[in-house]
Amino acid sequence: MIHVVGHTATDYISHVHHLPEKNCSTHISERQIYFGGGAANIAAGIAVLGGDVTLISCTGSDFAGSEYDLWMKKIGIHQQFFLVPDANTPTAFMFTDDAGDQMTFFEWGASGAFATSEAPHLPFVHMATADPEFNCRVAERSEFASFDPGQDVFWYTREQLGTILANTDILFANQHEVHQMCVTLGVSRETLVRQVGTAIFTMSGDGSTLYSEGAEYFIPVVPVSLVDPTGAGDAYRAGFLTAFVRGYPPLTCCKIGTVTASFVVEYAGCQTHLADWSAMETRYRQHVGALDSPQSGKD
Amino acid sequence: MIHVVGHTATDYISHVHHLPEKNCSTHISERQIYFGGGAANIAAGIAVLGGDVTLISCTGSDFAGSEYDLWMKKIGIHQQFFLVPDANTPTAFMFTDDAGDQMTFFEWGASGAFATSEAPHLPFVHMATADPEFNCRVAERSEFASFDPGQDVFWYTREQLGTILANTDILFANQHEVHQMCVTLGVSRETLVRQVGTAIFTMSGDGSTLYSEGAEYFIPVVPVSLVDPTGAGDAYRAGFLTAFVRGYPPLTCCKIGTVTASFVVEYAGCQTHLADWSAMETRYRQHVGALDSPQSGKD
Numbered sequence: 001m002i003h004v005v006g007h008t009a010t011d012y013i014s015h016v017h018h019l020p021e022k023n024c025s026t027h028i029s030e031r032q033i034y035f036g037g038g039a040a041n042i043a044a045g046i047a048v049l050g051g052d053v054t055l056i057s058c059t060g061s062d063f064a065g066s067e068y069d070l071w072m073k074k075i076g077i078h079q080q081f082f083l084v085p086d087a088n089t090p091t092a093f094m095f096t097d098d099a100g101d102q103m104t105f106f107e108w109g110a111s112g113a114f115a116t117s118e119a120p121h122l123p124f125v126h127m128a129t130a131d132p133e134f135n136c137r138v139a140e141r142s143e144f145a146s147f148d149p150g151q152d153v154f155w156y157t158r159e160q161l162g163t164i165l166a167n168t169d170i171l172f173a174n175q176h177e178v179h180q181m182c183v184t185l186g187v188s189r190e191t192l193v194r195q196v197g198t199a200i201f202t203m204s205g206d207g208s209t210l211y212s213e214g215a216e217y218f219i220p221v222v223p224v225s226l227v228d229p230t231g232a233g234d235a236y237r238a239g240f241l242t243a244f245v246r247g248y249p250p251l252t253c254c255k256i257g258t259v260t261a262s263f264v265v266e267y268a269g270c271q272t273h274l275a276d277w278s279a280m281e282t283r284y285r286q287h288v289g290a291l292d293s294p295q296s297g298k299d
Numbered sequence: 300m301i302h303v304v305g306h307t308a309t310d311y312i313s314h315v316h317h318l319p320e321k322n323c324s325t326h327i328s329e330r331q332i333y334f335g336g337g338a339a340n341i342a343a344g345i346a347v348l349g350g351d352v353t354l355i356s357c358t359g360s361d362f363a364g365s366e367y368d369l370w371m372k373k374i375g376i377h378q379q380f381f382l383v384p385d386a387n388t389p390t391a392f393m394f395t396d397d398a399g400d401q402m403t404f405f406e407w408g409a410s411g412a413f414a415t416s417e418a419p420h421l422p423f424v425h426m427a428t429a430d431p432e433f434n435c436r437v438a439e440r441s442e443f444a445s446f447d448p449g450q451d452v453f454w455y456t457r458e459q460l461g462t463i464l465a466n467t468d469i470l471f472a473n474q475h476e477v478h479q480m481c482v483t484l485g486v487s488r489e490t491l492v493r494q495v496g497t498a499i500f501t502m503s504g505d506g507s508t509l510y511s512e513g514a515e516y517f518i519p520v521v522p523v524s525l526v527d528p529t530g531a532g533d534a535y536r537a538g539f540l541t542a543f544v545r546g547y548p549p550l551t552c553c554k555i556g557t558v559t560a561s562f563v564v565e566y567a568g569c570q571t572h573l574a575d576w577s578a579m580e581t582r583y584r585q586h587v588g589a590l591d592s593p594q595s596g597k598d
Contacts, residue, residue: 012392014392014404014406016404019321020403020404022318022400022401022402023400023401023402024402024403025402025403025405026403026404026405027405027406027407028392028404028405028406028407028408031387031390031406031408088330091327093311093313093327101321101322102321102322103319103321103322103324104319104323104324104325105315105319105324105325105326105327105394106324106325106326106327107313107326107327107330108326108327109327109330
């Protein structure tokens with residue numbers, strides 16, 4: 001069982017011709033609702049791949065019985081939610097105009113409850129963006145921890161990052177997050193890598209790098225028709241972690257993560273086009289090679 | 300049976316500390332979802348008062364089974380919807396900051412279908428804000444028509460307003476809408492009043508005026524603790540129309556409309572605090588006087 005800690009959120013993505021000035025209105029020409037939140041994206045990716053996963057999130061009274069709730073149950077995510085009756089589940093409203101300019105209104109909502117919630121003791125946990133202090137407590141109480149700071153990397157203090165990394169077995173980050181962690185900690189990239197057993201740094205469309213036991217491996221992306229890169233990192237982590245608990249070695253896990261991510265970017269939305277294990281395996285064979293059975297599973 | 304033609308919409312009302320600049324984000328400190336749309340507000344008001352009402356709106360694939368759908372069915376609104384599978388039901392996103400400045404993003408969505416839909420032949424219809432051309436066709440085919448131009452008053456051409464008013468038996472408008480109709484038509488307020496049999500002009504917290512058969516009557520508001528004036532006009536129309544089809548004379552209908560509106564403004568949202576007939580009647584007796592049975596009903 002993989003536990004994933006962090007946000008469940010709903011994203012309202014709208015297109016307008018012009019963003020409004022103050023005290024003006026504008027017309028929405030197109031609008032879509034997507035299921036999101038980094039932790040929920042990862043949990044959904046794991047569940048659809050066939051992994052056993054529990055999502056630990058904060059939700060409001062608007063969640064039970066919602067389409068998102070039904071979707072999670074349909075794909076088999078176990079929910080371990082801190083319910084905040086007086087709040088909404090985190091929600092983001094994003095508006096983009098014809099020129100590509102954006103405005104985002106983000107509602108933290110129920111996630112405020114992370115700050116005061118008791119951290120569970122977990123055998124295998126991935127910590128996605130959430131309350132930094134809560135993630136610290138989760139890291140300290142976990143047996144095996146994986147971590148990605150996500151866009152909240154700025155909110156982590158030096159002490160918080162130090163606590164989490166000291167308890168992290170696998171670190172995921174993109175180039176921007178790596179840079180920010182190095183700045184916050186006052187260390188080099190090499191020192192950061194040495195602090196954790198295994199590090200995977202992603203470079204958007206330029207592939208990813210695995211640092212494991214002193215060695216460094218480059219994993220190229222799978223060439224697909226890119227529609228929306230959002231959610232690629234979460235899908236990568238879902239693929240990696242699902243493969244990891246099945247006993248695949250880290251380099252194979254990275255390749256499985258890359259293949260898993262290649263599905264998500266073909267459609268808009270982070271949970272719109274998730275791969276099951278069979279679809280992932282087929283594409284893996286086409287672009288990477290044979291996928292042998294792992295030697296030992298931890299699932 | 301009263302038919303009400305116009306928008307069904309969902310309003311997302313959010314508070315933020317600061318409205319965002321382009322390419323920036325802001326945090327939502329509070330957010331509520333309200334059921335709205337002028338026609339739907341009026342239909343809900345009539346239904347809760349115990350009137351028999353059918354709502355004619357355009358809805359998208361997001362409506363069936365939604366909380367709004369369930370609410371309408373619970374209070375007994377008959378739905379006669381133009382379903383647009385590829386569109387959303389009209390939705391408004393309103394953001395207000397600490398200084399009281401606002402930004403509104405409005406999604407017309409499914410309501411685009413009014414333009415190409417066939418107007419029904421109706422015995423008693425109220426036309427709220429909708430597509431002006433559709434309202435023209437409804438007015439021409441109706442036996443008895445009530446009309447309020449609402450905030451779309453700017454979109455009506457002189458010809459459209461002329462067509463509608465020539466087929467309107469009862470006109471509702473606030474001071475701003477009266478002014479705009481006079482400008483569009485190039486007529487005086489007196490001429491506007493003479494064009495319809497009965498006109499009711501509302502003046503927010505300053506009461507309303509009934510023009511009927513050459514006479515003019517002033518109806519003061521019912522003093523209540525004002526929380527949110529939104530929806531007062533729709534509730535007034537709901538009260539008036541429900542009473543009118545029950546056979547009350549226009550002046551009594553205005554008083555019932557005023558009392559009905561007094562409930563809605565005590566809470567935020569247009570359908571949050573609707574009065575049933577008994578509650579309306581109790582407050583009517585307290586503030587207006589005895590409410591006799593009508594001489595003849597048209598219900």
